Amino acid sequence: MPAEQSQSEPVSTPGASFQKQLSLWDTVNIIIGIVIGVSIFKLPSLVFGNAGSIEAGFVIWGLGGLLMLAGALCYAELASAIPETGGDYVFLSRTYGNGCGFLFGWAQFIAINPGNIGIMSYVFADYAIEFLNASGYEIPEGWSVILAAASVCILIFLNLLGLMVGKWAQNILTLAKVIGLAAIFVSGLYLGLQGTGETVVEPVIKNPNSELHFGLAMVFVLYAFGGWNDAAFVAAEVKEPGKNIPRALIAGTGGILVIYLLINFAYLWGLGSTRLLKSSTPAAELLGNAWGDYGTQIISLIIMISSLGAINGLIITGSRVNVRLGMDHHFFAALARWNERVNAPLYSLLSQGVISIVMIFLVGTETGRGLIDAPFTLIQGDFIKWEQYQDGFDTLLVATAPLFWTFFLLTGLSLIILRYKSPQMERPFRVPLYPVTPILFCLTCLYMLYASLEYARGLALLGLIPVLIGVPLYWTSRRKGR
Template sequence: DYVFLSRTYGNGSGFLFGWAQFIAINPGNIGIMSYVFADYAISFLNACGYEIPAGWSVILASTSVCILICLNLLGLMVGKWAQNILTLAKVIGLAAIVVSGFYLGLQGAGDTILDPAVQASDAKPHFGLAMVFVLYAFGGWNDAAFVAAEVKEPGKNIPLALIAGTAGILVIYLLINFAYLWGLGYTGLLQASTPAAELLGNAWGNHGTRLISLIIMISSLGAINGLILTGSRVNVRLGMDHRFFAALAHWNRRVNAPIFSLLSQGVISIGMIVLVGTKAGRRLIDAPFTLIQSDFIRWEQYQDGFDTLLVATAPLFWTFFLLTGLSLILLRFKAPELERPFRVPLYPVTPILFCLTCLYMLYASLEYARGLALLGLIPVLIGVPLYWMSRRKP
């Protein structure tokens, strides 16, 4: 994305993409997954007999980020070792959900998958909003481009990797959601705040709740760790290209890790967790907008920290995705002499369809986020003067 945007629209657009990743998108993703950890940690502790209030989610989410930042500060090898262990939990957890859902479904435990009365009253609403959350589950497929230069026969293997990877995620996604619907029923799934815990609790009792909550806690830690590991390295490129952020490029050779990049990423992530997860944080966000409208951001329509952070950062994500898709077409005219070892299948139909999809997703995410979109947009706009400052000669 960084290279495509810089070559198409100029270095400023590449800088804003890197800045958006640093200040909003990646910390937002870390915050999203940390809230998943927190929700299931509360479910686990409650199943163990401890009464943990929902307000603890901010504390638990922030703590998970702190611990994993410290782990990565110990060095790359420790981070990779932890990532391999944590990834295994995802496989076990997914298998447990599918088996439990099918087990309950075969016993007829759940109600009908989609009750006709519910279908008539509730099922028409927000297709675009649903797709924002659905496509978040498929996020990361584009990361194959990061290693395209190291892939043998990219014209053959990159499409194969993208198709096989996306198809695999699609199968898993459908299996998991069918297991939820079959095991809990539509109504049960609609009311579940931690559906995996409730599904396994129904199937195997309190032991099932504790087991899957623990597995998802470990799995979400793996996701957070992966975001920290890769995000901090992306920030290094921002520091290398723009002297104003040179500290981000500082690499500690003793532990083989970008210390300042990791620390700044942790601080921003925890800041976002606290801002959207506490009343004081929300009041702080609301303060600049009170002159415009008293309820400029309608917090009550967002269910929890996961929902809030995803909705706040989605418009940014789809904006840059759209610009990157357009750059593929524009570069054909702007730089026709560039070597293109990878041929886009069905060009220009494929990128046009991609851009139209991104445009619709941008509209859908903005329609739901409304004022909350400023939580991601304003920090990115601050990057405009920072870019000009970074260009000034000393």
Template structure:
């Protein structure tokens, strides 16, 4: 039933009609998760991981370990999402476990830092590679970034069907393009100019930071749990299938890089995928990889826009100050007002990145610590809700409880620490923006008490 079940019968009927509906299939969910995760990271982090590794085997083991860690986290989220299916995703879990104040700060953080920062980050990557194909003046990357956010937001406002089909097509194109890169890399003449072994002085911990950055985004499945068909079964299947597909692609693409470039060349490359394609196809190969990365980032932007607006909608349902976002448009089956506000904040962050002239780096610093802090709280919420609500029906229970969620929380603690140590002033700004939500929460409570 609707959230507003204490209202009159007429109002209950209206709210129930204009609410999220289970219109997403299993394949839609998989395309969405894969589309979010396989974004810009896999084209940038393999070189950084290789620089920390001592051998070809170590590189592959790092990426396999990233899939394993993601699998552990997915098991935790599968229990939460099937037990508490809600369009707000982690917002709803945090509200049940920690109360409305923590949930509000999480939704505020997603609206102003995590999700909008991720959208802006991906948009900058898209702008950089789209500029390689066709330049649009001095501020070409920013123009492309802003246009991508505006157009994809518009498609999602038009309707759920347009948003999900855009996502499906972009994900298919992205995966096919990556498979082509894998085939070319694996069939290329092995690079024997560089030694197989490396005398790297890197650390495995830093390598895992880069690996898990590339695996980030699978948790967005929680935000479609109220819109997926046969949710008790398909939420779990979509998470596990997606992580399996992503891990296989990541291992294959890194194996192709190692064979085509060699470990040492891979570790020193500034654009590892472009270098591989240039060695195989020359200039046309470099152009192809720019197009592929542009498509990959478009898919990630669209998926992030899609899921981010769902938290904003849930926030609008619970807090009067943001009630304008808590309206679900019946015909397109989408939270239009939440999408518009999200786009406005993301465009403001694009402007910020343009002014600093370090768009991608600024957005990484801005989002990382806040993301891992609330990711940790989501893991803790599973432990709290198991203890507090032991009799509630759980269609899926995380295996090896409590070892699995404790392991997940330990990883989150480490990544939170690392994101604070390795980032710059942007992280401080992101934390300040989250803290700025506290007086807004107090103001909202004051307005509600007066009402």
């Protein structure tokens, strides 16, 4: 082998030992736990309002689920062919080279995963405050940042106790989440049977410009379905990954689609289309109508549990991408250190928690926003218009979405490229209707990338700049590795 070729190979750090402790059921719970966060409690009124009719709204939810399933089938083939820890990191490295894989791992480490954890932690904090206020406790202003950071600290601590503790926490939170969603469904049926809602068979929603917003409704739906791909990050710890990863992706995404359709039906049956369109919190209104003040507390508790389930799932899967980054690149070798006694990457979990908490304080406090603005004041004082974003949830979502869809698009394309580059690769699962399925998925990612950039504008730099710092880091790491 030529010297230059050997130098370009990634430096592998020994000591990362993966015990296969995740069953098919555990993996499905991770998918459901991450995907069903808070969107189903907030977005239905926006989706139906922009769709133009009830029928069109349900078509959009169904189409979003089918597009998610197309992506899941693509990931199922990639994960079954390359069942290694890191998911997209491995797929991108194998397709485009180590540099692309590094940028994905670095983006996950420094921006995407901490940003998603921060998003869910702010949702938990907001509803925790609402729950406590409804219970008679007065929570001082500014506590949302503290509660958001506390939720991350507690779940990081549980995962530091080992994969068994982390996965059982995930299973319990997902079960509680499903019970909560069942309560919403039952409440909708109860109100509908009592005749308190309007008829659900109302063909047209009064919105004269609805045809102009079909794409926006699809953006909301695809955001609600986001996160299912994270199951590929833990492929090395799944029992029989060649079989169970595809099964988990298909079962998880299919189950989520059914749950979303049932919950939307419950909203419409219990509230009626007019009241649903006017409500920014349909789940809270539905349970409030059914059970009074207790219903308001119940929905706050359900959303808190749902948020915690999403945070825990992101912690489990994201830390495994960090491990792969540490295995292949010298500068991050500490992230690959694996504690075999508890079967967990302790340094990876701790660093992930620290970055998430820093991000929570940066976007959620005036001091933090001032620190972010400081470098831009030399160019243009109001480059990031904070007044457009309500809180840390909006800010982190908008800043990280373009990165997320960029790497999603590259991963979808990698399936097509690997079919040509490595036709001899064993593929226990092959995506049906190839190449239509991956092309459909890639077009979806391309549209979502455009939509997220159009909305983010200047705030996209908040996610992009840290990622670009990874370019000199990669070249420095390569030279150090040699």
